[in-house]
Structure formats: C-alpha cells, structure tokens
Amino acid sequence: MSALEQVIGHTFRNPALLQLALTHGSVGYENQRPQADNQRLEFLGDAVLQLALSHLLYTQQEEADEGVLTKARAQLVSTKALARQARQMSLGAFLIMGRGEEANGGRDRDSALADALEAVAGAIYLDAGSEAALAFATHLFSTDLLALERGPLERNPKGDLQEQIQAVSPIPPQYLIISEEGPDHSKSFLSTVSWKGTLLGQGTGRSKKEAETRAAQAALDNPVLAEVLRTACERLSE
Structure with a gap:
C-alpha cells in the first residue's frame, strides 16, 4: 500500500x-x-x-x-x-x-x-x-x-445522459430524427430523445449529430429525467 x-x-x-x-x-x-x-x-x-x-x-x-x-x-x-x-x-x-x-x-x-x-x-x-x-x-x-x-471543459451530453440511465437500467436512451428542413447545403434537423416511452428532450441542429447532442442536453436539463431515474432506481431496489 x-x-x-x-x-x-x-x-x-x-x-x-x-x-x-x-x-x-x-x-x-x-x-x-x-x-x-x-x-x-x-x-x-x-x-x-x-x-x-x-x-x-x-x-x-x-x-x-x-x-x-x-x-x-x-x-x-x-x-x-x-x-x-x-x-x-x-x-x-x-x-x-x-x-x-x-x-x-x-x-x-x-x-x-x-x-x-x-x-x-x-x-x-x-x-x-x-x-x-x-x-x-x-x-x-x-x-x-x-x-x-x-475555458470550459469539453461537454458530452449524449455520454452524460447514457451514463445516468445506465446506472439504473441496461436499456439505452432512444434518439429519433423526426424532421428535416431546408436545402441540402443548409439543412436543419429536429431530434427527440426518449427512454422507455418517456420523452426527455428535443433539439435542433445543422446535422443529425448536433440535433441529437442538443436533445441530450435538453434531457439533462429536464426535471422529468430526475423523476424517471428515481422511479427506476426504486423499482430496481424492490
């Protein structure tokens, strides 16, 4: 030692x-x-x-x-x-x-x-x-x-969200691109992120990755996430 x-x-x-x-x-x-x-x-x-x-x-x-x-x-x-x-x-x-x-x-x-x-x-x-x-x-x-x-440390909202969810369940969050608008050189994507049927957040971006990242950040800022994780944790301990 x-x-x-x-x-x-x-x-x-x-x-x-x-x-x-x-x-x-x-x-x-x-x-x-x-x-x-x-x-x-x-x-x-x-x-x-x-x-x-x-x-x-x-x-x-x-x-x-x-x-x-x-x-x-x-x-x-x-x-x-x-x-x-x-x-x-x-x-x-x-x-x-x-x-x-x-x-x-x-x-x-x-x-x-x-x-x-x-x-x-x-x-x-x-x-x-x-x-x-x-x-x-x-x-x-x-x-x-x-x-x-x-300057601020590099953020990884998708990784942070997955880490919090994996602490209570092996089921990962689900991302879905629900719309895309604009010409090919200037598209705008809208993504949602859900977990076990509960919508946690959504975000827009100029790429699918950016939209998913912003959706993950919205989920992390959403008070619903804490309640969903708390409920899942309680069920896990039963």
Missing part, C-alpha cells in the same frame, strides 16, 4: 481505512459470507469530493455563476471522469476483488474505479480530516482545474 500512498500523496495513520477503500463488494459475494467493503466509504467520499471541488471552484472561478459552477463540478466528478483519474494512478491494480469480477474486467470497469476513488477520498477524510481531503482533491483535479481557467 505504500506505493499507492505515494501516488495519492497521503500516508495513512490507519492503513485499514485504505484497505477498506480498495475492497470491492464482489469479495463478500464470492465468499458467501459477510465482508466489509468500500460502499459506505464511497458514499462518504462522494460528499467529500463534492465539497472539496465546490470550495476549489468557488475560489478559482470568481466570475462564474451557480449554474456554471454546478455543471463544472458535475463534469469533474462524473463516473467517467473519476475513472480516468483512477487509471492515471493505476488504482485498478490495487483493488481487492473477487476472482470472478476480476476475470470479467472489473479492475478496469469505470464504475469500480470511480467508486474506489471516492472511497479513498472518504478514507482520507476519516484518517486526517477535511484539510487532508482538500489537499487530495487539489492534487487529483489540478490538471482539470487548470484547464477550466482556459
């Missing part, structure tokens, strides 16, 4: 916290006996990173309004973004997981890597407090925060 501690820039007073942060839920499932895993630390670490990034963005982006800050934070702590950060520190190599999960590519799965990184943040907070957690977040997001000073 000392090699990982050097990478994350924190030496644990209680090394058991780091070991717990790296323990995937598949260990207990495979052994068919109670086994502490990183899910509770993941819950804590999510809040730790959200608060640390809120502080960093607030102090760095002095001219940004609430909406801009919220979108930047959401982008930085998305599953895909956190998984990328985890890969950069080779976190997957340190995960403790069941053999079946590992054989199925668990060490490089976005969700497992993002969850473990959040758990590490939670473990650092418990081990040394908020200042250590803030230092970890500052180190972790330094490159992305520097990029934000030069």
Whole structure:
C-alpha cells in the first residue's frame, strides 16, 4: 500500500481505512459470507469530493455563476471522469476483488474505479480530516482545474445522459430524427430523445449529430429525467 500512498500523496495513520477503500463488494459475494467493503466509504467520499471541488471552484472561478459552477463540478466528478483519474494512478491494480469480477474486467470497469476513488477520498477524510481531503482533491483535479481557467471543459451530453440511465437500467436512451428542413447545403434537423416511452428532450441542429447532442442536453436539463431515474432506481431496489 505504500506505493499507492505515494501516488495519492497521503500516508495513512490507519492503513485499514485504505484497505477498506480498495475492497470491492464482489469479495463478500464470492465468499458467501459477510465482508466489509468500500460502499459506505464511497458514499462518504462522494460528499467529500463534492465539497472539496465546490470550495476549489468557488475560489478559482470568481466570475462564474451557480449554474456554471454546478455543471463544472458535475463534469469533474462524473463516473467517467473519476475513472480516468483512477487509471492515471493505476488504482485498478490495487483493488481487492473477487476472482470472478476480476476475470470479467472489473479492475478496469469505470464504475469500480470511480467508486474506489471516492472511497479513498472518504478514507482520507476519516484518517486526517477535511484539510487532508482538500489537499487530495487539489492534487487529483489540478490538471482539470487548470484547464477550466482556459475555458470550459469539453461537454458530452449524449455520454452524460447514457451514463445516468445506465446506472439504473441496461436499456439505452432512444434518439429519433423526426424532421428535416431546408436545402441540402443548409439543412436543419429536429431530434427527440426518449427512454422507455418517456420523452426527455428535443433539439435542433445543422446535422443529425448536433440535433441529437442538443436533445441530450435538453434531457439533462429536464426535471422529468430526475423523476424517471428515481422511479427506476426504486423499482430496481424492490
């Protein structure tokens, strides 16, 4: 674990916290006996990173309004973004997981890597407090925060929408081009995006891709999405 501690820039007073942060839920499932895993630390670490990034963005982006800050934070702590950060520190190599999960590519799965990184943040907070957690977040997001000073990070609304939906269901969102107008050199397309029969958003663009991207962004901004996902999550837990 000392090699990982050097990478994350924190030496644990209680090394058991780091070991717990790296323990995937598949260990207990495979052994068919109670086994502490990183899910509770993941819950804590999510809040730790959200608060640390809120502080960093607030102090760095002095001219940004609430909406801009919220979108930047959401982008930085998305599953895909956190998984990328985890890969950069080779976190997957340190995960403790069941053999079946590992054989199925668990060490490089976005969700497992993002969850473990959040758990590490939670473990650092418990081990040394908020200042250590803030230092970890500052180190972790330094490159992305520097990029934000030069301009907004690249957005991927279609990817963000699919990621949110895949968290509760394997069924992907459905895009449909419902109209196109204008001459060939200056067409305008209208796209809708739906999920399981519920219309989430629509958008127009000069290409089908642009129209679908704008439809996805409209869906992300639509309060209906949160309600649909919440209902699906409740059904999943029943």
